[in-house]
Amino acid sequence: MGMGRPREFDAEMALDQAMEVFWRHGYEGATIAQLTEAMGINPPSLYACFGNKEGLLKAALDRYTKLRNIWMEEVVAAPTARAVAKRMLMGIADKQTDPANPPGCLLVQGGIACGTGSENVPFELAARRAQNEDQLRDRFIRAKAEGDLKPTSDPAALARYVSAVSVGMGVMASSGADREALRQVADVAVQAVEAQSADKT
Numbered sequence: 001m002g003m004g005r006p007r008e009f010d011a012e013m014a015l016d017q018a019m020e021v022f023w024r025h026g027y028e029g030a031t032i033a034q035l036t037e038a039m040g041i042n043p044p045s046l047y048a049c050f051g052n053k054e055g056l057l058k059a060a061l062d063r064y065t066k067l068r069n070i071w072m073e074e075v076v077a078a079p080t081a082r083a084v085a086k087r088m089l090m091g092i093a094d095k096q097t098d099p100a101n102p103p104g105c106l107l108v109q110g111g112i113a114c115g116t117g118s119e120n121v122p123f124e125l126a127a128r129r130a131q132n133e134d135q136l137r138d139r140f141i142r143a144k145a146e147g148d149l150k151p152t153s154d155p156a157a158l159a160r161y162v163s164a165v166s167v168g169m170g171v172m173a174s175s176g177a178d179r180e181a182l183r184q185v186a187d188v189a190v191q192a193v194e195a196q197s198a199d200k201t
Contacts, residue, residue: 011049012063014039019060023102027057027121058124064106065128072135081143084136085162085193089186092166096173097182104174108167133163153196165189 017038021030032053036043050056075091078084096104107129140155149155169182 014041015060015063018056019064019106020102022057022060023104023106027053054121057121061106061124061128065131068132072132076135076139080148080197081140081158082190082194082197084139084143086186086190088136088162089165089169089189090183092169093179093182093186096170097177097179103176105167105170108170108174129163129167132166133159136162147198149196150198158193158196162189162193 017040018035021034021038024030025034030053032043032046035053035056036046039046041049046056050059071091072088075088076084078087092105095101107125136159137156140149140153140158143149144151144153144155149158165185169185172182172185
């Protein structure tokens with residue numbers, strides 16, 4: 001038996017290219033011409049594979065979420081709540097100012113300025129961001145149970161805070177803020193999480 005070789009294009013590579021177009025231009029700003037050129041396919045192939053532009057965005061988001069979840073697993077594996085926040089936020093400062101990537105975060109950038117006909121897109125992006133918040137909340141619940149966080153701490157509110165800071169950092173990066181500026185924000189947020197840590201003395 002053969003290896004069951006290719007369709008006309010490498011799906012993961014094509015989605016990576018589509019992801020970058022959505023990341024740079026947002027859903028509304030990305031044109032079918034830009035997407036098909038980046039993916040190396042023609043419009044009929046795009047519609048045949050993904051249904052429409054929104055279907056392509058969802059497929060690209062699935063790809064992005066899969067890659068981000070691998071990173072989030074490393075984040076929540078940090079030994080303390082403070083270390084989790086530091087690993088996440090400093091990582092965001094580095095990733096979102098990496099010249100190899102578009103600035104900012106796809107889960108923020110993708111939904112900017114969505115108009116009539118694309119009302120579902122911001123909700124789709126918000127749902128993906130909520131997954132990260134859920135992962136943080138579960139990790140902070142464990143930190144509280146282990147005595148790492150104060151008994152009075154609120155793991156859900158702490159997760160929401162760190163998630164909100166991460167979104168704000170994405171907006172800053174997309175607006176041209178440099179790595180040092182993002183690291184300063186991250187450092188203050190890490191101190192806020194540390195303030196919720198139990199006194200080990």
